[in-house]
Amino acid sequence: MENSxxxxxxxxxxxxxxxWKKPLIITLSVLLVLGGLGFIYRKQLVVFAFNMFASATVKxxxxxxxxxxxxxxxxxxxxxDPFSLLLxxxxxxxxxxxxxDTIIYSVVRPEDNKVLLLSIPRDSYTEIVGRDxxxxxxxxxxxxxxxxxxxxxxxxxxxxxxxYAAINFNGLKDIVDAVGGVELPIKKNIENKLKIxxxxxxxxxxxxxxxxxxxxxxxYREDSDFNRxxxxxxxxxxxxNRALEVKNLTKIPDVIQIAGSNFTTNMxxxxxxxxxxxxxxxxxxxxxxxxxxxxxxxTRSGTWYYDLSEDDLQYVRGMIASWLDPDAxxxxxxxxxDSAAADKT
Numbered sequence: 001m002e003n004s005x006x007x008x009x010x011x012x013x014x015x016x017x018x019x020w021k022k023p024l025i026i027t028l029s030v031l032l033v034l035g036g037l038g039f040i041y042r043k044q045l046v047v048f049a050f051n052m053f054a055s056a057t058v059k060x061x062x063x064x065x066x067x068x069x070x071x072x073x074x075x076x077x078x079x080x081d082p083f084s085l086l087l088x089x090x091x092x093x094x095x096x097x098x099x100x101d102t103i104i105y106s107v108v109r110p111e112d113n114k115v116l117l118l119s120i121p122r123d124s125y126t127e128i129v130g131r132d133x134x135x136x137x138x139x140x141x142x143x144x145x146x147x148x149x150x151x152x153x154x155x156x157x158x159x160x161x162x163x164y165a166a167i168n169f170n171g172l173k174d175i176v177d178a179v180g181g182v183e184l185p186i187k188k189n190i191e192n193k194l195k196i197x198x199x200x201x202x203x204x205x206x207x208x209x210x211x212x213x214x215x216x217x218x219x220y221r222e223d224s225d226f227n228r229x230x231x232x233x234x235x236x237x238x239x240x241n242r243a244l245e246v247k248n249l250t251k252i253p254d255v256i257q258i259a260g261s262n263f264t265t266n267m268x269x270x271x272x273x274x275x276x277x278x279x280x281x282x283x284x285x286x287x288x289x290x291x292x293x294x295x296x297x298x299t300r301s302g303t304w305y306y307d308l309s310e311d312d313l314q315y316v317r318g319m320i321a322s323w324l325d326p327d328a329x330x331x332x333x334x335x336x337x338d339s340a341a342a343d344k345t
Contacts (some may be wrong), residue, residue, distance in 0.1 A: 058147060061256040062269035070147030074266045075162050079275040082109045082324050084159065086150055087269075088141060088166040089232065091219065100141035101169070102218075102232045105153055105161070107323040109331075110275065113282050116323050116334070117236065119229035119292040120153065120314065125305040129155050136305060141166075146266070156308075158317040159324060163267045169219065171262030173211030175239075178255045179248045181208040182238040190220050197222065214239075225306065233290050244285055289332035291316070 018331040022327055068074070077083045100122065104161025107116040120139035130144050140152040150161040176182055186209070192200040202209070202216045209217065216234050242248060243255065256263075265272075279286065293316060295308040319332040 005170055007343060058253050058256055059269040059273060061253065062265075062272055063257075065256075065265055066258065066264065066268065067146070067264040069164055069266045070145070071151055072147050072150060072266075074268075075160075075206070077271070079271060079278055080106060080110050082326050083110075083162045084143075084320075086146075086153055086161045086164040087236075088146070088149060088220070089169060090141070090162060090166055091169045099138040100149060100166070102229070103149070103153070104229075104232065105157060105320075107320060108275075108286075109323060110278055111326075112331075113279075113284065113286050114323075114331075115286045115288045117233050117290050118157075118319070118320070119233060119247060119290070120156070120336075121225050121229060121293060121295070121308075122304045123225065123304065123306040124156075124293065124295070124299075124308050125298070126152065126156050128152055146264070150325060156313070157320060159222060159320040163265065164276055165265040165267070166263070167259065168262040169215060171259050172218070173215045174258045175255050176209075176211035176214045178251055178258055179239070179242045179245075180208050182214055182235070182242050183207065184214065184232065186208050186217065190216060190323045192220065192222055229292055230290075233288075237288050241285060244279075271289065275317060289317075290335055 002211060075083075080317040085106045085108060087102065087104040087106055088100040089104075090099075091101035101123060103120040104122060107118075109115070120137060122136065123204045124137040126137050127134050128137070128140050128143070128148065130140075130148045137152060137156070141149040144151075146164045146166060150164055154161050186202060186206070188201040188204045190200070190204075192198065200216045200220060202213045202220070206213075214235060218228075218232055220231070243252065258272050294312040295306050298305050298307045319334060321326050322331040325331075
């Protein structure tokens, strides 16, 4: 009996283990469920975190970049409605006027998760609205900044320009570095060889390119204007893909602050933030369609211009109208040559 009692006494200490096994299993189960919910609702959680910790900083920085386009009122647009945005890349260097080196007319269809990027060659010969002269389209920004550029593009394309966003290439380097670089399809070395151009070299076939290299990629000008504007569109897509990666979302406030005085727009901070949230909540990044206005070179009084094809302009005007129509059941999709051209870059 004593041995039996002693044996029972020795086994009693094991009982407390059963008391914490169930709480441990419950705790692990809860963690797994929460982890699963975190995976399923990761986008909502990221947006929640953004609103909690970064939204105010972003809005403040964007408010500082808000510059109306002269007396041209920005339209009231719901962030779910199609809208047009004129992207202007200002490449101001020493002893050069601040012309818009990159001119891209874009249409965004948030509900369809689609973006149209239409490149307008900087040397395109057209009427400069507000000056009553015909000249290279990139001179519009130099003489009348965003308003004249918007009015001139509206007149050329026969469709509205809702917003503009202008960024000086001087800020591009730091912005790219802030997101850890970008992937670019560079198949052969890029190098300026003419003495009149600044020294520039970008090595081919690198997995990631830093800000200095990305700046060289968009600035390189010793091939065709077609290839140059193509590189600008490719860079925009590459940077957007990089910025929308989850690991880089927390860096967006830094990116916007870095842009600082190098970035101006007539879009309000509320509109941009709401649009960005809606964009991120999509299951995939936007589908981007590319096109460049067609034409041919011509010389007038010793100056080289790009004469646009009137037939192509008519085609593009109809295409844009279909993209801007919120009730359109079918939009005109352009045939992009960027992929083929990129293989030769």
